[in-house]
Amino acid sequence: MSPHTEKRTDHELQNRTTLLAINILTRRPPLPQPELLPDPHPEMTFPRTDPPRPDPGTPETL
Secondary structure (H helix, E strand, C coil), rough: HHHHHHHHHHHHHHHHHHHHHHHHHHHCCCCCCCCCCCCCCCCHHHCCCCCCCCCCHHHHHC
């Protein structure tokens, strides 16, 4: 019964960690992702390799 309890704890820990990670990931994007909001084509924005774009609404260019 000892190994069973250990496995259960491991699973519970993994579940908790996953939930925490999801929470953090869901809480972080809304702030550091203001450039994906004005993008009408989120599907065309695979990776973030398009910085040479002259955006007039980018505070980073200022």
